[in-house]
Amino acid sequence: MIAFDREKEDAFFQRLKEEDREAWSIIFKKSVCAVLAGTTKNGVPYRQIARDRGMNDISVYGMLYSYMIGRGKLDNYGFRSPIIYWMRYYVKMLILEHCKKNDSPVSDEKNDSSVSENNNEELLSDGSRENWQSVEICFSEMWKENPMNAYVYLLRRYDMLRSKEIGAMLDITPENVDTIFHRADKNMKQMLRREGGMAV
Amino acid sequence: MKCLTPDELLHFAMEPLKKENGPAALHLAQCACCRENYELVLECLADDGNTVSAADERAAEEAAAELTGSTDLWTKLYSLVDELGKKIAAPAGNIFKPASFGSLRPVQGTLLAAAAGNGAGLSSIQSSEEVKFTFESYAAPGSGSYWKMQMTMPRTLSASSLILMKVTGENGALLDGTLNFLNQSTSLSCGCARLPFRTFLENKGCKEISFAAGRSGAASPGRIKFLPEALR
Numbered sequence: 001m002i003a004f005d006r007e008k009e010d011a012f013f014q015r016l017k018e019e020d021r022e023a024w025s026i027i028f029k030k031s032v033c034a035v036l037a038g039t040t041k042n043g044v045p046y047r048q049i050a051r052d053r054g055m056n057d058i059s060v061y062g063m064l065y066s067y068m069i070g071r072g073k074l075d076n077y078g079f080r081s082p083i084i085y086w087m088r089y090y091v092k093m094l095i096l097e098h099c100k101k102n103d104s105p106v107s108d109e110k111n112d113s114s115v116s117e118n119n120n121e122e123l124l125s126d127g128s129r130e131n132w133q134s135v136e137i138c139f140s141e142m143w144k145e146n147p148m149n150a151y152v153y154l155l156r157r158y159d160m161l162r163s164k165e166i167g168a169m170l171d172i173t174p175e176n177v178d179t180i181f182h183r184a185d186k187n188m189k190q191m192l193r194r195e196g197g198m199a200v
Numbered sequence: 201m202k203c204l205t206p207d208e209l210l211h212f213a214m215e216p217l218k219k220e221n222g223p224a225a226l227h228l229a230q231c232a233c234c235r236e237n238y239e240l241v242l243e244c245l246a247d248d249g250n251t252v253s254a255a256d257e258r259a260a261e262e263a264a265a266e267l268t269g270s271t272d273l274w275t276k277l278y279s280l281v282d283e284l285g286k287k288i289a290a291p292a293g294n295i296f297k298p299a300s301f302g303s304l305r306p307v308q309g310t311l312l313a314a315a316a317g318n319g320a321g322l323s324s325i326q327s328s329e330e331v332k333f334t335f336e337s338y339a340a341p342g343s344g345s346y347w348k349m350q351m352t353m354p355r356t357l358s359a360s361s362l363i364l365m366k367v368t369g370e371n372g373a374l375l376d377g378t379l380n381f382l383n384q385s386t387s388l389s390c391g392c393a394r395l396p397f398r399t400f401l402e403n404k405g406c407k408e409i410s411f412a413a414g415r416s417g418a419a420s421p422g423r424i425k426f427l428p429e430a431l432r
Contacts, residue, residue: 001214001245021268028260029252037250041239054344057256059420061263062338066421069271070408081210088244089206089237101418132230139229143222151216154229160239165246170217 002082009083016074016083028061031087035095036060041161050095053102063094138191142184152177153184201227204234209241270423274407277333277424285401288359330355334426335409341370345420347411349379359401362394367411377413382406 015023036047036057050060067090068074077086143150148170155161156177163174163181170177201223204212212224228234331353339345352364367388369375374391382403386393410419 001248004214019268019271021264024268025261025264028264029257033252033256033260034247034250035244037252037256038243038247041243054339056340056343057259058263058266058340059338059343059345061260061267062423063421065267066338066408066410066423070406070421076205076207078205078207080207081214085210085241085244086207088247089210089240092240092243093206098418135229136226139226140222143225144219147217147219147221147225150222150225154225158229158235160235161242169242169245 002084004080004082006079009079012083013074013077013079016068019069024065027064027084027087030084032057032061032064032091035088035091046092046095049099053099055095055098060091060095063098064091067094134192134195137195138188141191142188149180149184149187152180153188156181157185203227203231204237206237206241209234209238210244213238213241213245267423270425271407273424273427276427278404281400281404284357284397285359288357288397331428333424333428335422336425337411337420337422339420345413345418346370347375347413347420347422348425349381349409349411349422357397359396359398361397363397363400365393365395367391367393369413375411375413377411377415377417378419380408380410380412380419383408 012023012026016027036050039045040049047057050056055063064087068087073090077083139150142153152166152170155166156163161169163177166172166177167174172180204224204227208224212221215221216225228238333351333353335349335351337345337347339347347367347369349365349367352366354361354363365379365381365386365388367375367377367379368391376388376391379386379388379393382395382399383406384395384399384403386395408421409423410421412419
């Protein structure tokens, strides 16, 4: 992972603002190329997604450059994370937005969001305000007691990452991730029952 | 808590287990939209492991050279607009003519020479040449999103003069759709639209151009591609 150094990011940001060729070359290599060489979480290559919608690599570079410089969105950078990562987010977002505007959203992305919605409904039962408050209280309590458990619960509950990926990120085994999740899930249900707002 | 910005999501993703991240984590538990964005953010961190080929790196360098180079073209275009604007605002009237061609070659004629001249004696102009600028999509021909726009400055110019913009697709076919240029969305009819020169004066510095073909097509961004010879 790239370390965040505020001073370095500040200097790099200035070069990007001044449309420095070398700085933009770094962004194209480390942000755009890295995204295009990768896949969505369901394994669909971003380069393939772009090409299927009439975009070649230069279109993607141009789209990002136009968005950041032409529309001045570079100014939204908040200096809280490495700018290389921040740009990657916008490369993905611009590709996916382009797909949506062309009425051809990436199918697997759609499925992902439906999974999340279902989980949400399951967790919140009838979705009432009281239930929301119970979840808030219980989740906050869990986070205070053990952020690792609460974070694993969050990622697994909403199917954001697989156990293997969570394990790699948190430096624990996938089996440990599953154990933590099941324990946290049980704990959450108990807390919700205790709060009296959830019948899960 | 309001929705998290990409910057905040990245900050959270890089060091998620801090105690003070509780409110952000709780918001993620409640907000499907932020969770969707957070998934993209997690992908961004994982992209460190993607292998980029040497050929892709070279292409990225070339793209950086071309795109940052296009900034110079925009600058030159707006310098010209600026110069012309000053002359139009001069007391001699709204019409100007080239006072001196100076070092400019004949083919560049008219507006460029007027911009380069000293502004004296502006009265009328009958030029033999029109000045054309060319813009083009980043999308390549054959991609389905390709377009080319030619902007023609009239021989006689005032703030209210209409600048013709003609958009064509592959094989030179005229395209209808919406042109986003100079912070304006302009509908094209028979591939053409006209914007008053005043709009250029009011939006100097806008370096964004895109074109959406048809009624609901996605906007395909582009850049300035060619300047008249004298400005290159």
